[in-house]
Amino acid sequence: MLNMEEIYLGNQEQVNTVRQFLNKFDLSYEDDIDYTLVVYEKESIIATASKAKNILKCFAILPQYQGLGITNNLVKKIEDRMFQEGLYHFFIITPSYNKLIFTSIGYQEIITSSNIMILENGNININRFLHNIKNNNYIDDKEKTCIIMNANPFSLGHLYLIEKACKENEEVLVFVVSENKSSFPFNIRYRLVKEGTKHLQNVKILETGPYLVSNLTFPTYFLKNKNDVVNIQTKMDCEIFTKYYQPIFNIKRRYIGTEPYCEVTKAYNTMMKEILPQKGVEVIEIERVKVNDEIVSASKIRHLLRSNNYELLKKLVPLTTYNYLVSQEAKDVINQLIHTQGRH
Numbered sequence: 001m002l003n004m005e006e007i008y009l010g011n012q013e014q015v016n017t018v019r020q021f022l023n024k025f026d027l028s029y030e031d032d033i034d035y036t037l038v039v040y041e042k043e044s045i046i047a048t049a050s051k052a053k054n055i056l057k058c059f060a061i062l063p064q065y066q067g068l069g070i071t072n073n074l075v076k077k078i079e080d081r082m083f084q085e086g087l088y089h090f091f092i093i094t095p096s097y098n099k100l101i102f103t104s105i106g107y108q109e110i111i112t113s114s115n116i117m118i119l120e121n122g123n124i125n126i127n128r129f130l131h132n133i134k135n136n137n138y139i140d141d142k143e144k145t146c147i148i149m150n151a152n153p154f155s156l157g158h159l160y161l162i163e164k165a166c167k168e169n170e171e172v173l174v175f176v177v178s179e180n181k182s183s184f185p186f187n188i189r190y191r192l193v194k195e196g197t198k199h200l201q202n203v204k205i206l207e208t209g210p211y212l213v214s215n216l217t218f219p220t221y222f223l224k225n226k227n228d229v230v231n232i233q234t235k236m237d238c239e240i241f242t243k244y245y246q247p248i249f250n251i252k253r254r255y256i257g258t259e260p261y262c263e264v265t266k267a268y269n270t271m272m273k274e275i276l277p278q279k280g281v282e283v284i285e286i287e288r289v290k291v292n293d294e295i296v297s298a299s300k301i302r303h304l305l306r307s308n309n310y311e312l313l314k315k316l317v318p319l320t321t322y323n324y325l326v327s328q329e330a331k332d333v334i335n336q337l338i339h340t341q342g343r344h
Helices: 011-022 070-084 096-103 125-134 156-168 187-195 227-249 264-281 298-306 319-325 330-340
Strands: 001-008 037-040 044-052 054-062 089-095 108-113 116-122 145-151 172-176 202-209 252-258 284-288
Touching: 001 070, 001 298, 011 037, 011 044, 011 054, 037 070, 037 156, 044 070, 054 070, 054 125, 070 116, 089 096, 096 108, 096 116, 096 264, 108 227, 145 156, 156 172, 156 187, 156 202, 156 252, 156 284, 172 187, 187 202, 187 319, 227 252, 227 264, 252 264, 298 330, 319 330
Parallel strands: 054 089, 145 172, 145 252, 172 202, 252 284
Antiparallel strands: 001 037, 037 044, 044 054, 089 116, 108 116
């Protein structure tokens, strides 16, 4: 008799039991998991699956129990949970050999890269999402240049890169990373980029959506060699960009800033310079702007916020960003920033 149960994530003994079960499949139980199901036969785990927000992950079923519909039941139960949480767009990250298991229950492949597959299901898909952005922002089919930035927060360095792209190109699209894993929430980052570029006539500020620079392209739980993580992440992100964003928006050039500090961003830049030109996208790397012989970076600005050095900070950000940072509205965000390290 098989029995499916939700485990209590606050019970470390239960979590460790799932962790040990996943280890048999060379899978890791990740810290961002917020819901886990296990299937028992008597008192032994024979299958498990989890989710982190709207990403289904950590599926494992003992071989002798595969083909019995257990995956369908796990997926349906997790989707029901997501419906309860108001989530209607689902993703699965899985080794590519599992393709048929999930496409047979309605999931559509987004991309396969390095033997890792991302699939989605629900009330939207990547093509519809990007075409909606294109239509809602009245973007035509002429050749475009793009920049993708986190802007955490929007600095004079970001502004310099956008202004340079605008001077050298007819139309520039700036995609702001949508995922809320930064010190400053997406709606604030997006707004500050938009307010800081109002003087530029040939730029449009857009959102990346959940597909670029997101948890989707940072799958780690089934990677045996953790040293491969950065390369696989950046390769997958670049391939999603060239498969979908590039053709839909007719992007021919992509501007990036040099990266002296963050190893992940540096690796991402290297990967872009390898992959994008092969797909017809020229990568233009611009030297970071300096103030007082020091490179302007969002991480430096966050450091200044933590140390309450608004005098120097004012020299590194547009007036629109500064006005927000000294406003009452920003107080909660800055207080949270002071007590956490945040993401670059």
